Amino acid sequence: MKKVLGQFGIDPRRVRLEFVSASEGAKYAEVVNEFTEEIRALGPLSLEHPADVKSPAHAEEVVNV
Amino acid sequence: MSNNDKAKFAFYWASSCGGCEIAVVDIDAVILDVAALGDIVFWPCATDFKYKDVEGYDDGFIDITFFNGAIRNDHEEHVAKLLRQKSKVMIAFGACSGLGGIPGLGNFYTTEELFQQAFEHSPSTVNPDNVRPQPSYDVPEGTVTIPAILDSVRALDQVVQVEYYIPGCPPQPQWIAAAVTAYAEGKLPPPGAVIAGESTVCDECPREKSDEKSITEIKRIHLVENDPEKCLLEQGIMCCGPATRSGCEAACVVAGQACRGCFGPTDEVVDMGAKLVSSIASIAVPETQEEIDALMAQVDDPAGYFYRFSLPTSMLFRSIHDMTEGQ
Numbered sequence: 001m002k003k004v005l006g007q008f009g010i011d012p013r014r015v016r017l018e019f020v021s022a023s024e025g026a027k028y029a030e031v032v033n034e035f036t037e038e039i040r041a042l043g044p045l046s047l048e049h050p051a052d053v054k055s056p057a058h059a060e061e062v063v064n065v
Numbered sequence: 066m067s068n069n070d071k072a073k074f075a076f077y078w079a080s081s082c083g084g085c086e087i088a089v090v091d092i093d094a095v096i097l098d099v100a101a102l103g104d105i106v107f108w109p110c111a112t113d114f115k116y117k118d119v120e121g122y123d124d125g126f127i128d129i130t131f132f133n134g135a136i137r138n139d140h141e142e143h144v145a146k147l148l149r150q151k152s153k154v155m156i157a158f159g160a161c162s163g164l165g166g167i168p169g170l171g172n173f174y175t176t177e178e179l180f181q182q183a184f185e186h187s188p189s190t191v192n193p194d195n196v197r198p199q200p201s202y203d204v205p206e207g208t209v210t211i212p213a214i215l216d217s218v219r220a221l222d223q224v225v226q227v228e229y230y231i232p233g234c235p236p237q238p239q240w241i242a243a244a245v246t247a248y249a250e251g252k253l254p255p256p257g258a259v260i261a262g263e264s265t266v267c268d269e270c271p272r273e274k275s276d277e278k279s280i281t282e283i284k285r286i287h288l289v290e291n292d293p294e295k296c297l298l299e300q301g302i303m304c305c306g307p308a309t310r311s312g313c314e315a316a317c318v319v320a321g322q323a324c325r326g327c328f329g330p331t332d333e334v335v336d337m338g339a340k341l342v343s344s345i346a347s348i349a350v351p352e353t354q355e356e357i358d359a360l361m362a363q364v365d366d367p368a369g370y371f372y373r374f375s376l377p378t379s380m381l382f383r384s385i386h387d388m389t390e391g392q
Contacts, residue, residue, distance in 0.1 A: 007368035009385035049382045053223045
């Protein structure tokens with residue numbers, strides 16, 4: 001996944017894979033907070049999608065999150 | 066020229082290899098039905114009609130245009146718009162026209178990178194003066210022009226409205242015949258339909274599949290002998306079957322090749338490459354990031370593999386040029 005995104009020119013730091021067990025609430029919060037800060041530091045992703053090219057149905061929702 | 070009570074068909078090639086033209090001829094005797102049903106009023110590959118003939122037709126004069134090839138330059142864009150105006154039904158014919166296809170892989174690079182490769186770095190190029198093609202050039206006799214390349218490759222429906230899609234690289238004769246027959250009988254499906262199967266290539270693949278899928282290494286198909294009876298994915302060979310629309314009767318897989326995904330995604334799939342990444346991930350044994358990196362290191366060009374025919378119609382459309390990303 002990171003490799004594929006890298007080929008699209010997307011920073012691999014935008015994806016993180018972490019295993020958190022259902023019993024590890026504190027770790028879950030920690031990972032989410034940490035990752036949120038990392039993404040905030042990287043700033044928004046500027047996709048070069050021409051305005052007149054329609055995105056596939058769900059793309060808009062994802063891009064605008 | 067044509068008389069008025071027969072249907073009018075047009076065929077066009079934009080950024081394509083010519084394989085779709087062969088596919089039209091490959092429908093065998095059905096071509097006679099096509100000839101009986103209608104007149105061909107434009108087909109640059111096989112007939113001598115000119116662009117000015119098309120410009121002279123009334124709007125909607127052509128009943129169906131079968132348009133193959135992606136939109137790579139401004140001339141193809143112009144002809145797509147012209148044929149749209151003159152046609153009642155526009156069919157995106159083949160993977161390039163429907164999804165962006167192989168030319169669409171150009172969207173992983175900038176135009177400058179593509180030109181550098183084509184006119185400087187490719188092993189067969191000798192170009193010491195670094196001559197580049199100019200869209201227009203003045204000569205004593207006047208100005209000569211060639212089409213200008215666009216920033217990105219587009220699928221046909223990213224330029225004009227498209228009624229139907231006949232997928233494949235190239236399209237299979239039975240689906241071309243199905244489209245012609247449906248038109249002749251007045252039974253064309255609702256606009257937007259893809260004229261092919263509705264499930265996946267895996268569903269029509271005769272290879273034996275077990276429920277337990279687990280791969281620990283990825284093998285390249287030309288470097289191993291594959292078991293002709295067994296699912297290629299289970300043998301560690303990447304196959305696009307799980308995310309690819311059916312309708313080809315698993316032709317490549319039956320012939321011993323992995324599915325390349327030319328029929329594009331099924332109706333349920335928004336982004337074919339993402340779906341393929343997900344299907345590979347679900348059968349891969351490795352779990353930690355390091356193990357996954359080691360597995361994926363065996364794949365040279367995963368984005369090119371997973372988006373081989375569908376990059377321009379993927380969620381991302383093209384790669385990002387912003388050099389601050391990916392550092």
